[in-house]
Amino acid sequence: MDNSYKIKVQNVTKEYDLYKSQAEKLRSFFSLRGAKVPHFWSLMGISLEVKSGETLGLIGVNGSGKSTLSNIISGIIPQTTGVVDVRGDTSIIAIGAGLRGNLTGLENIRLKALMQGLTNPEIDALMDDIVGFADIGDFLYQPVKSYSSGMKSRLGFSIAVHVNPDILIIDEALSVGDDTFYQKCVDKIAEFKDEGKTIVFVSHSLKQVEILCDRVAWIHYGTLKEIGATADVVKHYRAFTKWFKGQTKKEKKHFQRQMKENQKSFDIDAYQQQVTDELQAADPNATNVAAKVKKDFYGSVISEKMGWGTRILAFAVAIVFVLTCLVNISGHSVGDVVQHPGNLIHPETVLHDTDAGNPR
Numbered sequence: 001m002d003n004s005y006k007i008k009v010q011n012v013t014k015e016y017d018l019y020k021s022q023a024e025k026l027r028s029f030f031s032l033r034g035a036k037v038p039h040f041w042s043l044m045g046i047s048l049e050v051k052s053g054e055t056l057g058l059i060g061v062n063g064s065g066k067s068t069l070s071n072i073i074s075g076i077i078p079q080t081t082g083v084v085d086v087r088g089d090t091s092i093i094a095i096g097a098g099l100r101g102n103l104t105g106l107e108n109i110r111l112k113a114l115m116q117g118l119t120n121p122e123i124d125a126l127m128d129d130i131v132g133f134a135d136i137g138d139f140l141y142q143p144v145k146s147y148s149s150g151m152k153s154r155l156g157f158s159i160a161v162h163v164n165p166d167i168l169i170i171d172e173a174l175s176v177g178d179d180t181f182y183q184k185c186v187d188k189i190a191e192f193k194d195e196g197k198t199i200v201f202v203s204h205s206l207k208q209v210e211i212l213c214d215r216v217a218w219i220h221y222g223t224l225k226e227i228g229a230t231a232d233v234v235k236h237y238r239a240f241t242k243w244f245k246g247q248t249k250k251e252k253k254h255f256q257r258q259m260k261e262n263q264k265s266f267d268i269d270a271y272q273q274q275v276t277d278e279l280q281a282a283d284p285n286a287t288n289v290a291a292k293v294k295k296d297f298y299g300s301v302i303s304e305k306m307g308w309g310t311r312i313l314a315f316a317v318a319i320v321f322v323l324t325c326l327v328n329i330s331g332h333s334v335g336d337v338v339q340h341p342g343n344l345i346h347p348e349t350v351l352h353d354t355d356a357g358n359p360r
């Protein structure tokens with residue numbers, strides 16, 4: 001096994017269908033011609049590796065795809081194409097990530113810890129530490145939906161760092177806490193680093209990134225703009241934000257629109273071909289490159305879209321369901337309806353002798 005990395009992400013894309021409503025989604029599902037739904041590519045081919053014991057920062061403007069990438073690495077959402085190889089247990093800390101609003105803080109601690117593979121006695125042993133670190137007082141007994149974002153972050157952070165994950169993914173969780181809690185988290189992250197754990201740190205705070213990260217990946221409107229030493233990437237990103245701030249309002253809008261247009265018109269087949277061509281050019285004697293790339297793109301991906309076989313099956317099940325309902329409503333037996341389908345729309349007449357028993 002190649003031990004040079006703890007997390008590997010290769011040619012990862014993420015496509016969203018931009019349905020306007022649930023009804024449109026349903027229509028498109030049953031549409032035989034394949035309804036024209038606009039697509040948006042939140043990630044357009046990201047490849048990077050995180051080494052064991054490394055802290056990688058993810059930076060980029062709002063909507064650039066940082067959370068999409070960290071959620072894919074955490075296994076919360078699937079990628080559309082590409083390989084995601086994560087070697088170890090991950091624990092994600094994002095504001096409220098994985099917390100159930102209707103459950104109390106205490107119940108959430110138990111649930112998340114159980115989901116992380118801990119046993120009840122192990123959770124009991126950790127409970128005081130988790131509660132102490134979160135330090136949210138009596139809110140512990142209240143449903144999480146009544147928490148402020150700071151409180152959710154405290155609880156989420158406390159659970160995540162106490163279940164002893166191999167890989168910690170922190171998505172903006174430090175941006176909402178107060179200074180004391182922030183320092184506690186930074187100390188805990190430093191402790192994790194010392195223990196040799198791998199960390200992915202998503203943040204808008206370049207100061208935090210500079211303090212905590214060994215390397216930084218700059219995600220720019222769905223692409224990996226740059227990855228490298230923290231000081232270099234942060235410097236280039238600062239130069240970009242300075243340039244952007246110097247644009248007029250109209251220029252900024254134009255730039256953002258252009259970027260989003262690129263993400264809408266991204267062509268996954270062309271990208272696959274480009275990857276194939278690049279690999280073939282790098283090694284002209286390599287064989288079956290196209291097949292290997294196709295396997296890399298789709299081999300480990302469970303399609304979120306229904307194939308034709310599944311659609312036809314779903315359609316058949318729906319028809320059987322409707323027919324069964326109609327048979328029930330009509331009052332005829334199944335055999336009767338099979339022999340005389342017309343009976344389906346003629347409810348069985350139950351004759352009541354209204355005069356029966358009436359004295360004439």
Ligand SMILES: Nc1ncnc2c1ncn2[C@@H]1O[C@H](COP(=O)(O)OP(=O)(O)OP(=O)(O)O)[C@@H](O)[C@H]1O
Pocket residue numbers: 016017018040042060061062063064065066067068069
């Ligand atoms: N479920 C979804 N359906 C459609 N588009 C989505 C969905 N989730 C995210 N997106 C889009 O994907 C893009 C990337 O979003 P993401 O949340 O990953 O960005 P981000 O870099 O984490 O942003 P921020 O810094 O604001 O948190 C955005 O344009 C967002 O609108």
